[in-house]
Amino acid sequence: MMDRLLARWPLLIAVAFCVYASVLLWNGFRSQEQLTAGAESRLITEAQRQAAQLGDFLSDRRVDVSELAESHEIETYLTNKALGMSLRYGLEANLDSIRERLSRWSAKNIVRGKEIYNRIAFFDTDGIPLAEVGPGAGAIALPIDIAAGVTITFDREHRQLVVTAPIIRKKAFVGAIMAFSDISILSGYLRSEPDGAQMREALLTQSGEDVIAPEATPWLDPALGRKFADLPENRIVPFAEIAPAIHVGDPADMVAVRTPIPISPLSLITIVGDQQVYGHITSRRLLYLLSALPPLTFFAAILLEQMRRRHEVLHARYIETTRHSDELRDRNSALSEEITRRKEVEAALRESEQRFRKLFDEAPLPSHLIDPSDGSIVDCNAAAATMLGYDRDSLRGMRLMDIDPIAQNREVLWRAPSLMGQSVQFETQHQTRSGEIHDVAIASVPIDIARRRLACMTVVDITERKRAEKRILHLAHHDALTSLPNRILLNERMAEELHRARRHGGHFAVLCLDLDGFKAINDTMGHDAGDVVLCTFADHLRAMIRMDELVARTGGDEFAVLLYNIPHPKAAEQVAQRLLDSLPLSVDLGGYSGTLGGSIGIAIYPEDGDDCATLQKNADTALYRAKAEGKGRYRRFESWMDHSLAERRALERDLRLAIEHDEIEMYFQPQFACDTLQLTGFEALVRWDHAERGLVPPGVFIPLAEECGLIIQIGRMVLEKSCRLAAAWRPRCPVAVNLSPLQFRDSGFLSLLSSILESTDFPASLLELEVTEGVLIKDEEQALGTLRALKELGVQIALDDFGTGYSGLSYLRSFPFDRIKIDKCFVHAQEHDAGTQTILEAVLAMSKRLNLRVIAEGVETEEQLAMLRMQGCSEVQGFLLGRPMPASEVQAFLMSTMDDGERYGQPAPALVAAK
Numbered sequence: 003m004m005d006r007l008l009a010r011w012p013l014l015i016a017v018a019f020c021v022y023a024s025v026l027l028w029n030g031f032r033s034q035e036q037l038t039a040g041a042e043s044r045l046i047t048e049a050q051r052q053a054a055q056l057g058d059f060l061s062d063r064r065v066d067v068s069e070l071a072e073s074h075e076i077e078t079y080l081t082n083k084a085l086g087m088s089l090r091y092g093l094e095a096n097l098d099s100i101r102e103r104l105s106r107w108s109a110k111n112i113v114r115g116k117e118i119y120n121r122i123a124f125f126d127t128d129g130i131p132l133a134e135v136g137p138g139a140g141a142i143a144l145p146i147d148i149a150a151g152v153t154i155t156f157d158r159e160h161r162q163l164v165v166t167a168p169i170i171r172k173k174a175f176v177g178a179i180m181a182f183s184d185i186s187i188l189s190g191y192l193r194s195e196p197d198g199a200q201m202r203e204a205l206l207t208q209s210g211e212d213v214i215a216p217e218a219t220p221w222l223d224p225a226l227g228r229k230f231a232d233l234p235e236n237r238i239v240p241f242a243e244i245a246p247a248i249h250v251g252d253p254a255d256m257v258a259v260r261t262p263i264p265i266s267p268l269s270l271i272t273i274v275g276d277q278q279v280y281g282h283i284t285s286r287r288l289l290y291l292l293s294a295l296p297p298l299t300f301f302a303a304i305l306l307e308q309m310r311r312r313h314e315v316l317h318a319r320y321i322e323t324t325r326h327s328d329e330l331r332d333r334n335s336a337l338s339e340e341i342t343r344r345k346e347v348e349a350a351l352r353e354s355e356q357r358f359r360k361l362f363d364e365a366p367l368p369s370h371l372i373d374p375s376d377g378s379i380v381d382c383n384a385a386a387a388t389m390l391g392y393d394r395d396s397l398r399g400m401r402l403m404d405i406d407p408i409a410q411n412r413e414v415l416w417r418a419p420s421l422m423g424q425s426v427q428f429e430t431q432h433q434t435r436s437g438e439i440h441d442v443a444i445a446s447v448p449i450d451i452a453r454r455r456l457a458c459m460t461v462v463d464i465t466e467r468k469r470a471e472k473r474i475l476h477l478a479h480h481d482a483l484t485s486l487p488n489r490i491l492l493n494e495r496m497a498e499e500l501h502r503a504r505r506h507g508g509h510f511a512v513l514c515l516d517l518d519g520f521k522a523i524n525d526t527m528g529h530d531a532g533d534v535v536l537c538t539f540a541d542h543l544r545a546m547i548r549m550d551e552l553v554a555r556t557g558g559d560e561f562a563v564l565l566y567n568i569p570h571p572k573a574a575e576q577v578a579q580r581l582l583d584s585l586p587l588s589v590d591l592g593g594y595s596g597t598l599g600g601s602i603g604i605a606i607y608p609e610d611g612d613d614c615a616t617l618q619k620n621a622d623t624a625l626y627r628a629k630a631e632g633k634g635r636y637r638r639f640e641s642w643m644d645h646s647l648a649e650r651r652a653l654e655r656d657l658r659l660a661i662e663h664d665e666i667e668m669y670f671q672p673q674f675a676c677d678t679l680q681l682t683g684f685e686a687l688v689r690w691d692h693a694e695r696g697l698v699p700p701g702v703f704i705p706l707a708e709e710c711g712l713i714i715q716i717g718r719m720v721l722e723k724s725c726r727l728a729a730a731w732r733p734r735c736p737v738a739v740n741l742s743p744l745q746f747r748d749s750g751f752l753s754l755l756s757s758i759l760e761s762t763d764f765p766a767s768l769l770e771l772e773v774t775e776g777v778l779i780k781d782e783e784q785a786l787g788t789l790r791a792l793k794e795l796g797v798q799i800a801l802d803d804f805g806t807g808y809s810g811l812s813y814l815r816s817f818p819f820d821r822i823k824i825d826k827c828f829v830h831a832q833e834h835d836a837g838t839q840t841i842l843e844a845v846l847a848m849s850k851r852l853n854l855r856v857i858a859e860g861v862e863t864e865e866q867l868a869m870l871r872m873q874g875c876s877e878v879q880g881f882l883l884g885r886p887m888p889a890s891e892v893q894a895f896l897m898s899t900m901d902d903g904e905r906y907g908q909p910a911p912a913l914v915a916a917k
């Protein structure tokens with residue numbers, strides 16, 4: 003900023019000078035004004051003083067004439083006349099004395115040696131002179147303005163001043179005294195400086211027609227008198243304004259002023275050279291000239307500044323032009339190099355084009371040359387023509403959209419990039435001449451041929467890959483058995499719905515369904531039957547749930563329903579109720595017809611969870627609750643249900659402590675031969691007597707231990723204790739130990755078992771391991787291997803809980819079981835359900851054929867025992883015959899049984915065999 007200002011220093015100085023000069027000029031103008039006013043005032047005062055002198059002279063004349071009119075001679079005459087005195091004998095004498103008086107008086111009024119008055123006369127009321135001195139002029143014109151008193155008038159004809167004093171007696175005009183003076187008497191008072199002097203004076207009558215001056219007054223032409231008479235009083239007027247044509251010296255340099263002379267009809271005209279008035283004052287012209295100086299300086303500075311700027315611009319342009327010409331020279335040489343290089347490149351390009359043409363034509367992959375500006379097929383190779391079923395010439399005239407039905411949708415993928423010379427890859431579809439659609443992958447590269455920017459599109463037929471992808475995608479998101487969406491798709495849809503609900507609000511619900519009774523069918527009727535059941539139930543669900551809602555299979559017999567954007571939470575419960583109302587579902591399994599029930603757990607967003615995992619977990623918790631409350635019902639998740647989770651954690655903690663402190667005890671429940679009721683062995687069952695919780699049933703803590711892995715430790719302890727205790731019993735007696743799936747699959751289990759058998763010295767043949775179907779279903783091959791290895795150790799193997807799991811009768815054939823254990827629910831159900839009875843009979847018949855022993859557990863009544871006997875069951879276990887007892891009581895029980903041997907008949911085969 004400062005630099006820019008400093009660069010303009012001439013302009014700044016000019017501005018400063020202008021300001022300074024303007025102030026000086028302003029002051030000059032002001033003092034010139036004051037001096038002019040002073041000079042003019044002096045001239046006017048001088049003129050007024052001169053006019054006052056003349057006025058005084060005239061005033062004296064009035065007094066003179068007035069005194070005459072008052073003189074006693076006239077008084078006497080008038081009195082005598084009034085008394086009727088005759089002219090001859092008296093009045094004439096009076097008139098003589100008046101004449102004498104007039105004569106005396108005239109002789110007395112002398113100026114510059116000359117009598118002032120030419121004539122003095124006493125007139126009667128008719129204007130007839132009664133007495134007079136001086137040359138007579140006859141009567142005067144009447145009337146006289148008596149109200150005006152003594153007046154001074156100008157007699158044009160005789161160029162004389164007339165002083166008239168009317169004589170009034172008793173308010174009546176009785177005569178007048180009039181004195182006549184040559185006007186030259188006044189001009190004697192006027193100043194005139196004819197020899198080049200500047201000031202001149204003249205008198206002018208009111209009308210301006212008469213001029214009184216001491217000399218010839220060419221400057222006061224009577225023709226101009228009117229103009230002079232009209233001049234404003236006591237105002238200085240340039241002479242040139244009044245009489246431009248009159249030359250008195252230089253009229254342009256003269257000024258005039260009119261000053262009225264008191265008590266007379268005359269004005270004093272004074273003209274003065276303006277040099278005389280304003281001579282000592284700076285010329286206005288000079289001041290005006292000087293006042294032009296600042297703006298001129300300013301404009302000159304601006305001009306200089308503009309010239310400076312222009313110079314700067316021109317200088318900059320000069321430098322720029324020099325630089326450009328240098329650049330131009332450099333570019334010219336670069337251009338000629340470029341031209342040479344381009345020629346070389348063009349030659350190489352031509353060669354490359356020829357090579358490309360050959361490659362393109364003979365390429366095994368279909369290829370098209372497309373003009374991206376209009377999508378026309380410029381060329382294609384033989385492979386492309388073959389693939390599409392056209393000849394090459396026909397294809398050349400077509401457009402891409404003629405062979406690509408969705409080309410328009412794909413245009414955005416390739417057109418603009420191709421126009422900009424970019425390579426792109428995209429997938430689309432091509433239609434053959436016969437209408438067949440192929441999925442294709444296109445690799446498009448830009449290519450310039452004959453100065454045209456083209457896209458070379460190489461086509462790969464991916465129809466098969468697409469089909470496979472679709473299949474894989476479907477399989478990844480759907481259950482292979484029922485074709486329902488699987489858990490993955492459920493999770494995806496749930497995540498989408500969660501996103502929607504979070505943004506726009508609203509509710510959605512997850513319903514978890516579990517089939518009641520499925521396991522029994524699966525176990526007894528086999529996997530194929532189970533599959534039919536699952537498919538039937540899936541179809542039923544699909545039919546019950548709206549098309550726009552999602553039904554998924556999430557596990558074995560577990561299903562889920564996703565209800566999108568439900569209007570209110572109750573809607574989910576209504577759907578659940580409608581589903582339950584549609585159950586139980588009848589299934590026809592080739593001769594056997596059964597029914598399927600279900601339980602439902604509901605979780606609703608956002609009340610029951612605000613993320614997918616929580617909602618699913620809570621729906622599962624609610625399902626668990628529904629089943630725990632008796633199946634065939636729905637439950638919506640409630641927060642207290644979560645408390646059971648907290649409770650579960652506390653239980654886990656206590657269980658760990660119990661294992662640590664060896665608080666887990668062994669109980670043993672006796673087993674008997676069904677027909678003789680002779681003791682055949684014991685089942686080892688754990689008991690946990692908690693200091694505060696009391697007796698915690700294994701049905702509670704064993705599943706928990708399985709979930710948290712503690713079952714490995716408990717199982718080892720149970721096995722070890724059972725073998726150790728049983729080894730001490732006499733007589734030796736078989737003991738069945740429950741083996742959890744986790745233990746079964748534990749890689750160290752076989753060596754653990756061997757070492758326990760060895761350390762406890764318990765015969766392997768007396769040990770029976772009870773396994774459930776759960777150990778088999780995951781990996782049948784491995785399970786079979788483990789079972790065979792166990793058999794090689796010499797232990798017995800029983801299939802526990804038969805009828806409640808997934809397995810069917812086929813398992814009995816495939817795996818080396820020694821005994822199967824019919825679950826207590828079958829034992830209880832057979833009493834009033836003919837179907838269960840039939841299944842039981844079939845199982846027993848098949849076991850017999852396979853030479854398998856069958857033990858039925860949960861026998862509580864004589865009726866149940868009787869039925870089992872009737873059906874040919876080999877062994878029984880149940881509260882009717884003996885409850886689980888502490889280890890400490892087993893030996894006594896064993897002894898009593900032996901003592902009471904007759905009551906129970908012969909020992910069961912196993913016991914016998916053990917002996």
Ligand SMILES: Nc1nc2c(ncn2[C@@H]2O[C@H](COP(=O)(O)O[C@H]3[C@@H](O)[C@H](n4cnc5c(=O)[nH]c(N)nc54)O[C@@H]3COP(=O)(O)O)[C@@H](O)[C@H]2O)c(=O)[nH]1
Nearest residue numbers: 687688700701704720740741742859860861862879880881
């Ligand atoms: N892996 C292990 N599992 C074990 C072990 N100890 C027990 N368990 C399993 O816990 C479940 C419940 O066992 P429990 O409460 O001990 O019940 C057993 C019997 O008391 C009960 N039973 C026997 N007779 C009757 C009867 O007449 N009525 C009736 N209501 N219940 C009766 O049956 C259970 C024995 O079942 P099972 O093993 O299937 O033969 C249970 O599943 C046990 O397996 C262990 O050490 N390891």
